[in-house]
Every structure is written in structure tokens, then in C-alpha cells.
Amino acid sequence: MKILKDKVAKLSFVALLITVTAAMFYVPTASAHGEKSQAAFMRMRTIHWFDLNWSKEEVPVNDTMTISGKFYVFQGWPETVDKPEVSFLNVGIPGPVFIRVGSWVGGQLVPRSISLELGETYEFKVLLKARRPGDWHVHAMMNVQGGGPIIGPGKWVTITGSMASFVNPITTLTGETLDLETYNLGNTYFWHGLWYSIGLLWLVYWARKPMFVPRSIAVEAGKADSLISATDKKVAMGFAAGTIAIIAFSMASTNEKFPITTPLQAGLLRGMKTIEMPAKTVSVKIEDATYRVPGRAMQMTMTITNNGDSGVRLGEFNTAGVRFLDPEVSVDESGYPDDLLAEEGLTVSDNSPIAPGQSRTVQVTASDAAWEVYRLADLIYDPDSRFAGLLFFYDEAGNRQMVTVDAPLIPSFI
């Protein structure tokens, strides 16, 4: 009996070891970083990112790359997200694995928060400089005050080289060239070290003598005054005067060394330049839209009217960064992230060119694993079952036009 018990104990121990070891070696790679868990309707009804481009997929340390593209600020902004009157164009990366050398909206440098208008389309660019080697999922993103982070599509970018060689030089208006990676570090360490030591010195001065029980007894016996000698008082005065002297002296010498300094530059940037989108010649009416639960697709019945002078075909439906394409009409050449690109995800019941002046009602199905992987299917849990997205139509000459759609999205159960 005892032998059996021992065996069981031994085996359980081995099993435990194997489990722990397996857990240590199992490192799941996260392929999305926050956006999946956000409410689906919020992702579909806030900012639509499109025409995104990551200039490189591999960058050595100290080299730069850009993320550029456009974003449309959806007209039917959700109530629970503050309007993007104070927003900040950010990048979603795990810490400064890149540094942001510059970011622009409509050609204007935007180091500060900006004001965006509902219903407008903007062009943006972010210039990044590689700092830490590794594989990083780089997102464009917008922070909205009172709303939170609105995360754009992310793409994997590899940084090669060594972080030790990273430099961040800058030339000030006083003509000095500095490396922001290390600038002023020694000075910061010195002053913190100095004041910390002075604090310790003060403690050590008193802690040389017995600190607690004898002092407590002396105070209770009414002999508290005997605990602080004349020398103690002198030392205290010395510390006080010394502290004030060091502050006054170092402040003066700092002002002498850096005679020109400015306050922190801050404040909202308004009046951002928008893109004038070409006048729309296609109008779309969503008759109804449904999605199956569970399922990987959504269906729309839409009436498309072509008021232009060239036949048009529907090439793409884009919602929450997921792009559903009809390969007969539109093919991605930008290297868009695979997990968000449904190259053959868009099916139109009749996608022959709609002639000028003609109107046609079609069934459109947007179907891809991304619908489930990016949890757009989780709209079923949202308090507002409405979707929004971008439709891209192409005329015979290949000109593109964007039409925004917005309608209730009704679940159907199997």
C-alpha cells in the first residue's frame, strides 16, 4: 500500500514538473493588441482607417519607416465616446521600440492634440525611427479625450540590429547638438544622488546614538531637553543653512549654464486640413443588413444608384479595419496585414458594371475568418446593433470613390 502511495506521489510530482515546464515554454504570440476586446459597434462607428501603408516590413536600428494613410471620422459617432474635439494621433507599439520622429495630419506637424470634425476625412503620416530589435505589431491609433484609444489596423514590422547603437540626435536653437537618448542623464543621477545622501547623512547623525527605548524613557521622565545637545542644534542649523545654500548656488549656476530656456509647449491644434473627397456620384441605400450567430459573415441588401457618367462596380467593403474585396474589381497591392485582408471576402449577387443612371438592388456578403477573429461577431453583446463602413466603387477607368454606409445590423439565429 505504501509503495503504491509513493508511486502516485512520484508520478504526480513528475506530472506537475511537466506542466510547469510546458507552461514556461508556451509563449502565445498576441496578434492584436487591445482592439479585439473593444466593443464591435464602437470600432465600426468611430474612425475608419483606409489606404494604409507601412513603408517597410524590416528596419535596422536607427533607420526610419513611415505609416501613412487616411482616416474618416464617422458622422454617426457613438454617444458614449466624447466627440473627437481633443484627439491625439498616436502609434500603438509596446513602449518606445520605435521613437516617433514626427507625425502629420493634412501636412501639418502634430506633436500636440488636435481637433477633428465628424464627417471629415484626413490624411496622416507618422515617421518612426527603429530603436529596439524584435518583431513588433505597429498600429496607427487615435486617442480621443473622454473616449479612449481608437486602434487602427496593425502590421508586423521587424527591427534588426542592436539597441546599444541607437542614437537620437537633435540640434537646439542655441546651436548645440545633443543625443536625447542620454542627454542630461548624468546630471539627473548626480542631483538625486546628492540629495538622497544628504537625507541619509541627517538620519545617520541621529542614528549613531540609541534611538528608541532610552529616548522614550527620557521623554516620559520629563527630560526631553537633555536629548538635544548644543552640538546637535549647531548641526541642525548647519544642515538647514547648507541646504538653502546648495539650492541657491545650484539654481544660479544652472541659470548661468542654460541662459535660454522656454516653458513646455502645449495647447490644442485646431483647423486641421481635411481632404476634399471628390463629389459622390454613387449613392447607396442599405435595405437591410444581417449577420448569422454564430457565423463569419454579414449580408447586406443594398440599392446602388449610379448618377455618374461611367459604369461602376463595387470593389471593397471596409469596416473596423477589416477589408473585404471582390478580386474581380479590386486587388490589394499595399501589403495590407493578412489577418485583416479578405482578398476574396466580398461577394456581390450581380457585380456587373452599373450603367450611368441605372439603379440596382444587390445582395452583398462580406465573409471572412476576420469577422470572428477580430470579434466583430461580438456585436451580439453590444448595446447598439448598428454597423458602419466604407464602400469603394470603381468606374471603368479605375477611378475610385468612397461611399459611407451606416445601418442597423440585425442578427439571425440558426
Ligand SMILES: [Cu+2]
Ligand atoms: Cu497589435
